[in-house]
Amino acid sequence: MPTLFDPIRLGSIECRNRILMAPLTRGRASHSHIPNDLMVEYYRQRASAGLIISEATGISQQGLGVPFAPGIWNPEQIAGWKKVTHAVHAEGGKIVLQLWHMGRVVHSSFLNGKKPVSASATTSPGHAHTYFGNQEYDTSRALTVEEIADIVRQYGAAARNAMEAGFDGVQVHAANGYLIDQFLREYSNFRRDQYGGTIENRMRFLSEVVSEVVSAVGSEQTGVRISPNGEILGVNDTDPVSLFTAAAKKLDEIGIAYLEVRESPNGAGMLGSDQPPVYPAIRKAFSGTFIMNNEFSYARATQALAEGEADAVSFGRNFISNPDLPDVFLKGKTPVESDIATWYSAGEKGYTDYPAI
Numbered sequence: 263m264p265t266l267f268d269p270i271r272l273g274s275i276e277c278r279n280r281i282l283m284a285p286l287t288r289g290r291a292s293h294s295h296i297p298n299d300l301m302v303e304y305y306r307q308r309a310s311a312g313l314i315i316s317e318a319t320g321i322s323q324q325g326l327g328v329p330f331a332p333g334i335w336n337p338e339q340i341a342g343w344k345k346v347t348h349a350v351h352a353e354g355g356k357i358v359l360q361l362w363h364m365g366r367v368v369h370s371s372f373l374n375g376k377k378p379v380s381a382s383a384t385t386s387p388g389h390a391h392t393y394f395g396n397q398e399y400d401t402s403r404a405l406t407v408e409e410i411a412d413i414v415r416q417y418g419a420a421a422r423n424a425m426e427a428g429f430d431g432v433q434v435h436a437a438n439g440y441l442i443d444q445f446l447r448e449y450s451n452f453r454r455d456q457y458g459g460t461i462e463n464r465m466r467f468l469s470e471v472v473s474e475v476v477s478a479v480g481s482e483q484t485g486v487r488i489s490p491n492g493e494i495l496g497v498n499d500t501d502p503v504s505l506f507t508a509a510a511k512k513l514d515e516i517g518i519a520y521l522e523v524r525e526s527p528n529g530a531g532m533l534g535s536d537q538p539p540v541y542p543a544i545r546k547a548f549s550g551t552f553i554m555n556n557e558f559s560y561a562r563a564t565q566a567l568a569e570g571e572a573d574a575v576s577f578g579r580n581f582i583s584n585p586d587l588p589d590v591f592l593k594g595k596t597p598v599e600s601d602i603a604t605w606y607s608a609g610e611k612g613y614t615d616y617p618a619i
Contacts, residue, residue, distance in 0.1 A: 273482035273519025277312035280574035285360045289606040295333035297342030307585035309355025318362035321420035327368030347428030358431040359424040365441030366402035378402045381451040387496045418478040431483035439495030447499040481517040489524040490540040510547040520551040586618040
């Protein structure tokens, strides 16, 4: 029976424990989306995680709409990330880069006034956080088939850039209401072509992106994140079990190193779902390494591994305020709570100033 402290292999990545660091947007890069020395220290401090999954990182300016979030589309960004990966590896850690296109939730102020893109011409509820304060989301325009093919190629290029930057692999961000999720789920995909309508068609973009990334860097270096249950950023589906079990089977066919599922163990939590959890069906449909995430305590994560629900668990907020979270768990300590006011603020406060135990 595995424990959180046992090693695990994710494709080509040897992880020293099963306490993984989930991707966490923190907004500490430069205005030009270049990783900096503060980020180097932040990731270095957390290198005891079995694997660090980096914060979501834009594959292009079109796909990035968060102030001071990092990118991976130009040489300056690659150079900045190289410092991060070097620091993590120097501490004996492993790190992969999460590849991100936000789709319709990129505000036009990031795009020189141009409309954001999505599966269909839709508008996300709520407000975008921009360099000019909170603003209402723009109505997106539907991508053409030719543009979809170009974005697929951008994912492959970003994956190659990540490997050049020294990452141990990449994770395709297909969750949380962003572009791939906007294609997957029927609340945001109203297309009538080969990318819309049936589950098979709505999965097509995910399949093409992941296949492109696998071709670029190899299946042993590629993972995927999905969020199957509950509305987020206005994205949802009436039949998540059928959709996401089909997606899991497709990813299994393509061949990836691992699948990370963001869903609370009871189906509720931050995603706000009152539906039964989908992860048990996904677990049966996917034969590879299975990672769970969202609202896990140490006790619940231990139970998930013991009962075979998951092979590893990724922790998010606990890693914000507990840089040495594996030691915290090992010593039976209660994790320190993080200060929500500093999650997305500038500087080291609430970022690199949390002490190790």
